[in-house]
Amino acid sequence: MKNMRRLYTLAFLVAAVLLLTYCQPDPKSNGGNNTATIGTPYNLQVPKGFPQPNIPADNPMTVEGVKLGRHLFYEKALSGDNSMSCGGCHFQERAFTDATPVSVGIDGIPGRRKAMPLFNLAFHDNFFWDGRTLTLEEQAIIPIEDPIELNADMATVIQRLTDNPLYPPMFDAAFGSPTVTQERIGKAIAQFERTLISANSKFDSVRRLKTGASFTADEQLGFEMFTSEVGDCFHCHGTVETNFLLGAFGRDLQFVNNGLKANYTDQGRAEVTGDPGDVGKFKVPSVRNVEFAFPYMHDGSIPNLDSLIGFYNFGGHKHINVDPNMKAAGIGRNWTVDQKRGLAAFLRTLTDYEFLTDTAFSDPFKN
Ligand code: HEC
Ligand code: HEC
Numbered sequence: 285m286k287n288m289r290r291l292y293t294l295a296f297l298v299a300a301v302l303l304l305t306y307c308q309p310d311p312k313s314n315g316g317n318n319t320a321t322i323g324t325p326y327n328l329q330v331p332k333g334f335p336q337p338n339i340p341a342d343n344p345m346t347v348e349g350v351k352l353g354r355h356l357f358y359e360k361a362l363s364g365d366n367s368m369s370c371g372g373c374h375f376q377e378r379a380f381t382d383a384t385p386v387s388v389g390i391d392g393i394p395g396r397r398k399a400m401p402l403f404n405l406a407f408h409d410n411f412f413w414d415g416r417t418l419t420l421e422e423q424a425i426i427p428i429e430d431p432i433e434l435n436a437d438m439a440t441v442i443q444r445l446t447d448n449p450l451y452p453p454m455f456d457a458a459f460g461s462p463t464v465t466q467e468r469i470g471k472a473i474a475q476f477e478r479t480l481i482s483a484n485s486k487f488d489s490v491r492r493l494k495t496g497a498s499f500t501a502d503e504q505l506g507f508e509m510f511t512s513e514v515g516d517c518f519h520c521h522g523t524v525e526t527n528f529l530l531g532a533f534g535r536d537l538q539f540v541n542n543g544l545k546a547n548y549t550d551q552g553r554a555e556v557t558g559d560p561g562d563v564g565k566f567k568v569p570s571v572r573n574v575e576f577a578f579p580y581m582h583d584g585s586i587p588n589l590d591s592l593i594g595f596y597n598f599g600g601h602k603h604i605n606v607d608p609n610m611k612a613a614g615i616g617r618n619w620t621v622d623q624k625r626g627l628a629a630f631l632r633t634l635t636d637y638e639f640l641t642d643t644a645f646s647d648p649f650k651n
Contacts, residue, residue: 337406353476385584398584420474506630543600
C-alpha cells in the first residue's frame with residue numbers, strides 16, 4: 285500500500301517535470317534570441333544544378349524576416365540625411381548594380397569602386413571586390429556607416445526605425461520582439477538578399493534545363509568561344525557545370541588579376557592579405573545579367589559590352605600578377621567581327637528578364 289502511494293507520487297513528479305520541460309517559456313520573453321521558433325519558414329527554391337546555399341544556423345530564413353529585409357533594403361532612414369537607401373546604388377533593372385562607374389554616396393563624394401551586382405549571393409562565401417567580408421549579415425551594416433556611402437550613425441538609425449510605427453511590429457514578427465538592433469537589421473537584409481536568385485535566362489533554358497530552346501548561330505558561336513580556349517572565359521567565369529555562377533565554383537579562382545591595368549591604384553585583394561602577389565586581384569564577377577550590369581569592372585572603367593569584348597580581344601596588360609589564364613595578355617587575340625558579335629550574342633543569353641522585373645525584389649514603398 286505504502287509502496288503503491290510512493291509509486292503514484294513518483295509518477296506524478298515525473299509527469300510534472302515532463303510537463304514543465306515541454307511548456308517552453310514564450311519566446312518573446314527571452315529577448316527573441318530563440319529565432320528558430322519564430323516566423324514562417326521561407327522556402328528558398330534552389331535552382332536545379334546549383335550548389336547548397338550558405339545560410340547561417342543563427343539566421344534561418346522566414347517570410348517575415350525576408351519582408352523586413354526588403355523594406356530595410358529600400359529604407360532611406362538608413363542614411364545620414366534620410367535621402368538614400370541600398371537601392372540608391374543597387375538598381376534592380378541593372379541586376380542591382382549602379383549606373384555610374386563609381387558610386388556616389390549621400391554627401392556627393394564619389395567612392396573608388398563600382399557597386400557590385402547583387403544576385404545569387406546565397407552561393408557566395410565572401411563579399412566586396414576584395415572579399416574582405418565573409419557574411420551578408422556583416423556586409424549589410426558596412427554601407428550604412430560608411431562615410432562615403434549612407435554615412436549614418438547606427439544609434440540614430442535604430443532610433444528612427446523604433447519611432448516609425450511600421451517597424452517594431454515587423455521586427456516582432458521576424459525576430460520575436462519589437463526591439464530594433466544592429467544585429468537584426470543585418471540579419472533581415474541578409475535574408476532578403478539570399479532570395480535574390482537569378483537562374484532564368486535563355487542560357488538556362490537551352491543548356492541547364494534543356495527545355496528544347498536553342499541558341500541562334502551567333503549565340504552558339506559565342507557559347508563555344510566562352511567555353512573553349514578560343515574565348516577562354518570559362519577558366520575564370522565558370523562553366524556550364526558551375527552554371528556561370530562565379531569564378532570556377534571549385535573556389536580556386538576567386539580573386540584574379542585579369543590584366544585590366546598596367547598599374548593598379550586600387551590594390552584589390554592585396555589590401556586584405558598584404559601580399560604583393562595579390563595586387564590587382566579582384567573577386568571574379570558573375571557574367572549572368574551582364575547585358576544590364578554595365579559599366580564593368582571594379583572601377584567601372586569599361587562602359588559597355590562592345591568595349592568589354594574589345595578589352596578581352598586586346599588581351600589585357602602584362603601586369604606582373606596577371607593570371608596565366610589571360611593567355612593573350614600583351615599580345616591580343618585577333619577575333620573576327622563574327623566572333624566578337626557571337627560572343628556578345630552569347631553573353632546576352634545570360635540575361636534573366638524575370639529577375640530584373642520580379643516585383644518580389646522591387647521597392648515596397650513604390651509598389
Ligand atoms: C553609395 C553607393 C552604395 C550604397 C548606398 C550601397 N552600396 Fe552596396 N556596394 C557599393 C559598392 C561601391 C560596392 C563594392 C565596394 C567594395 O568592393 O569595396 C558594393 C558592394 C556590395 C555587396 C557585395 C556584393 C558581392 O558580390 O560581393 C553587397 C552584398 C552590397 N553592396 C549590399 C548593400 C546593402 C545591403 C546596402 C544597404 C545597407 C548597400 N549595399 C548600399 C555601393 C553601394
Ligand atoms: C584570368 C581570369 C579571367 C578570364 C580568363 C576572363 N575574365 Fe572576365 N573578369 C575577371 C576578373 C578578375 C574580373 C574583375 C576585374 C576587375 O574588376 O578589375 C572580370 C570582369 C569581367 C566582367 C565584368 C563584370 C562586371 O560586373 O563588372 C565581364 C563581363 C567579364 N569579365 C567577361 C569575360 C569574358 C567574356 C571573358 C572571355 C573573353 C573573360 N571575362 C575572361 C577574370 C577573368
